Amino acid sequence: MKNKKVIFLLDMDAFFASCHMAKDPSLRNKNLVVASPNRRAIVTTASYNARSFGIKAGTPIFQAKELCKDLYIANSDFSLYIEFSEKVFEIIYTNFTKDFEVASIDECYIDMTKVWKKFGSVKRAAQAMIDMIYEQTGLTSSIGISTNKFLAKMCVDFNKPKGISFLLEEDIDKKLWPLEIQKMYMVGPATQKTLNENNIFTIKDLALSDLNKIVDLLGKRGLTLWYWANGKGDDTVSREASEFKSIGNELTLNFTTTNHEEIEEIIYEVCLKVSDRAKKRYLQGTTITIVAKYLDDIGPEVYSNKERKKHLTKQESISNPTNDPEIIFSIAKQCFYELWTGQPILLLGVRLSNLKNQIEQTKQLSIDEIDLNEGIDYNEIEQIIYNLNLKFGKDKIFTGDKLVKYMEKNMVQSKFLKNDDVHISNEQIVNKWKNK
Template sequence: MTVESFLKTMKKNKVIFLLDMDAFFASCHMAEDPSLKNKNLVVASPNRRAIVTTASYNARKFGIRAGTPVFKAQEMCKDLYIAYSNFSLYIKYSEQVFDIIYNNFTKDFEVASIDECYIDMTKVWRKYGTVRSAAQALIDMIYEQTGLTCSIGISTNKFLAKMCVDFNKPKGISILLEKDIEEKLWPLSVKEMYMIGPATEKKLNENNILTIKDLALSNLNTIIDLLGKRGLTLWYWANGKGSDQVSREASEFKSIGNELTLNFTTTNYEEIEEIIYEISLKISNRAKQRYLQGTTISIVVKYLDENSNEMYNDKQRKKHIVKQESIQDATNDPEIIYAIAKQCFYELWTGQPILLLGVRLSNLTNEIEKSKQLSIDEIDLSEGIDYNKVNQIIYNLNLKFGKDKIFTGDKLIKYMDKNIVQSKFLKNDDVHISNEQIIDKWKK
């Protein structure tokens, strides 16, 4: 593409950057401790069943990728260095990156995740001579001020910018315009397309849609029949179209949730609580990665029709209930999500065999955009206690050793409430005790 043709395209379109930090979690650890830079570093949670969440580029040379079990990664690379997940560290560097954009380039950016954002450079890039020079200036400034590297995808809409950012990583700049999609986008497998996961890929492949070109040239009604309303969006994207609206208030996520369908039914409350806890951890991690907090926590339950005495089948899997609770202060704390989800579960469960459990965090806000005035009881007057570190220690210990091993005083009442609710099922006891009565008993 010539400079003249690019300028002609840009005159009637927006210039959208997608900034994506390179191996972000691993890079944060290396920026914090430069002695780690040449190590084969991976990031993982501190527990026995941990998987790699991020692999440094050194570790990737051994074939290690996100999702690789840690024990397998250690077999693939004998001198592997494991850094434990530290979201307060990632948040610190994420804020620095977004501050650089805000203070030096433009306020028109949209946070997509903790390590990724869309930037509307339409009114800014000319100061740097060319669009590519503007992108390089941003990459250089981030590296100089944080020690982190990033890559930038450039187009006239968010989807194409997102799709091309991986063309040239790390520390790369890629440009993909609508007129180039037949050459650069269409030959890719559909699984390479943003927002197409394994289930959608399978559906498309079963209908002989193997590449993005196949999707783009398919009959739109066929795609909608296959995938519902989402099919319209994917078909639209495959044809190079997409939104160019960048909003600091926007979030691609209305809610974050996970559900687990069991291979068996269970009424064992310990198994049920363990599942709720594991799902809550996953939701918390996803929310923290996207720098999101929510004020509504929901539990989703499916169970057998209690009036049926026959072995269950798909038609009998019809009891699907949801219970939610809203809180005043937005959170992504796994312990709070777990405590409220568990409380909601016990409020609606009457002992039926459970087929599916899910937890959802909704009414989301972006922590980066949120400003909050501290109340007097939130101000730390101890001058020696870093409560962020305390919460991180509690989180890591519970992640390693299991739920409810360590908790703070403010969770004590919920913990005791849980025991009382459980006694209803363990002892057929319908006695209800108030929080005041519990406190009185503990004082005695």
């Protein structure tokens, strides 16, 4: 790997199931599956115990019960999954490198090029990461290692769970090419069918095919797949764009869903995360955007249809800036149902934009806006004063009773007459890893 980048693909093992077992260790030896709590539910994740019975993601619950008589069903809990996902990414950021790219709730690409040497070897660096994640979260993970993201992604399944796998360009003829074409990342049933009809059954068949033929069959996607099959791929690991223009959060599922309750739960959890980030930065926004992505593999026939999109987005603007999760959720949900026509959803995201600093936007209430019958929440006033003083310097603002005591103590020689204007930036206040 000399003079090449070192790219990790970290993949959490049976992530949803593992989160439930990490939260409640008594579940570790059970034949646990995760599913939505409804009669037509399917398995979204199966623990490795449950997989030994032939149960996998997509298996209907009634069939899973037939395969395993003592099946334990855990209801989907996206707040739990997001909580553990954030913990894992925090561990990577704090202890290994800031150069990582979140691919989904349970996967991320990590550029270890400048880091691995301090662990002695690439493999030791990977093992240290796996061990630390387990020690701090109780979750197991596997790592695929290569010089680009595609090869790292392809080899992570070679040795799961708790495994470390390598796939370098010089080894693709032995390790990658023999795989059936449907095992290739981004090749789903429709693409597999098209390739099989043209006598392409393995990744080697694709790699050795005429490039023009593949592009004719699959469009632009064919170009990407052909290069991947030949071991070529992107080695750029990119961090999230600055969130000071907008604050967003997305959740890519490891399954697709059309279940209304499940979709709304995901949107709500994402809105909570967006709201939390905005509040930590003292930011409010007036534009809420919903982002949805449906099944990646939509078939080659779609490439000639310019009206069909894989990404759905809709935004709504409001007059008063907000970071309230209930308001964000209400608008995001409304936008989603205005554009969704029933496609199996793979990704859901929410963005808050047109941001304003909450403290600087705080306005003085007019006498007409104060409800004298309800009284004033002095705790809230104290919090506002605290926030303002935190930003603009201590004792710039205080209540009347404190001003009297202050002037009596200092004989009216207050700090207003002194040059003591200390400012604290938002960045200093919320110096968190996701905000850097």
